[in-house]
Amino acid sequence: MRGRRAVVTGGGGSIGTAVCEMLSWMGAVVLAIDSSEMAVYSLLEQRLPGVDARLGCVRDNWRMLCLMNGFKPFAVFHAAALKHVSLCERDQDETGATNVDGTANVARVAEAVKAKVMVLVSTDKAVEPSCAMGRSKADAERIMARMDGSNTRFVAARLVNVIGSNGSVVPKFARQTMTGGPVTVTHRSAARYLMTEREAAELTIAAAGLALKGEGQMFIMDVGEPVLIENLACRMMRMLDREVKIEATGLRPGEKMREKMMRDDEMSLTTTIPSIIEIRPRIMPMKNG
Numbered sequence: 001m002r003g004r005r006a007v008v009t010g011g012g013g014s015i016g017t018a019v020c021e022m023l024s025w026m027g028a029v030v031l032a033i034d035s036s037e038m039a040v041y042s043l044l045e046q047r048l049p050g051v052d053a054r055l056g057c058v059r060d061n062w063r064m065l066c067l068m069n070g071f072k073p074f075a076v077f078h079a080a081a082l083k084h085v086s087l088c089e090r091d092q093d094e095t096g097a098t099n100v101d102g103t104a105n106v107a108r109v110a111e112a113v114k115a116k117v118m119v120l121v122s123t124d125k126a127v128e129p130s131c132a133m134g135r136s137k138a139d140a141e142r143i144m145a146r147m148d149g150s151n152t153r154f155v156a157a158r159l160v161n162v163i164g165s166n167g168s169v170v171p172k173f174a175r176q177t178m179t180g181g182p183v184t185v186t187h188r189s190a191a192r193y194l195m196t197e198r199e200a201a202e203l204t205i206a207a208a209g210l211a212l213k214g215e216g217q218m219f220i221m222d223v224g225e226p227v228l229i230e231n232l233a234c235r236m237m238r239m240l241d242r243e244v245k246i247e248a249t250g251l252r253p254g255e256k257m258r259e260k261m262m263r264d265d266e267m268s269l270t271t272t273i274p275s276i277i278e279i280r281p282r283i284m285p286m287k288n289g
Contacts (some may be wrong), residue, residue: 010080012039131254181244
């Protein structure tokens with residue numbers, strides 16, 4: 001990406017910012033787009049070399065076209081999304097408008113301005129989705145698959161729960177622990193795959209490079225086994241040298257006990273990057289007769 005131009009939608013969010021920071025370190029020229037005034041302001045305050053930020057909503061096709069046509073990106077990293085499961089469940093129309101319609105808008109503009117690759121930041125919640133956020137991301141993945149094959153490569157990076165991102169449990173656990181508790185978990189047996197913001201950015205950017213080499217259309221990162229949320233809360237207490245009560249509040253609407261990184265009809269393949277795995281649809285054998 002050195003010297004290349006890249007657009008990052010949702011560039012002022014936690015994952016988008018991590019992508020901008022890594023692209024800046026790589027020597028890319030970055031245009032971050034975000035609908036939040038404070039997010040754009042905060043990103044500009046960081047004064048990252050080569051990074052500019054502008055206000056814009058991915059649901060606004062004309063605004064996306066104006067910004068991206070003037071910038072002519074080589075790569076588009078689409079991190080803009082509504083992602084909090086409970087809020088997305090309550091406002092499903094807004095979730096669909098941003099996560100599905102917004103993705104389609106950005107994809108059409110990326111193709112129109114002749115970007116070489118667009119990467120959708122997806123989620124393991126898109127696998128056999130049980131919530132509005134997961135269903136919207138599954139629809140967004142299908143948009144990428146349907147549009148791939150043109151002059152622009154359209155691919156997806158399927159992230160898992162990102163430690164420290166906006167809405168993640170780690171800051172909440174820290175805050176609850178420091179204020180004397182209780183620390184609230186949804187269920188004592190609930191488990192999640194976890195990754196850091198750096199890993200999320202690495203996977204997102206690597207997906208673009210792998211796609212341009214012809215290595216696939218969907219990518220995940222090997223992050224090991226899922227972690228019990230209660231164990232994560234206990235680790236946080238040990239780190240902060242505090243011991244408070246843990247309370248189970250019950251699963252929220254649309255929430256699963258455990259997430260999966262792949263569907264049953266998908267298979268995994270190795271890539272040229274050892275920690276990153278390509279996901280492909282499993283080809284079912286034809287039945288005789």
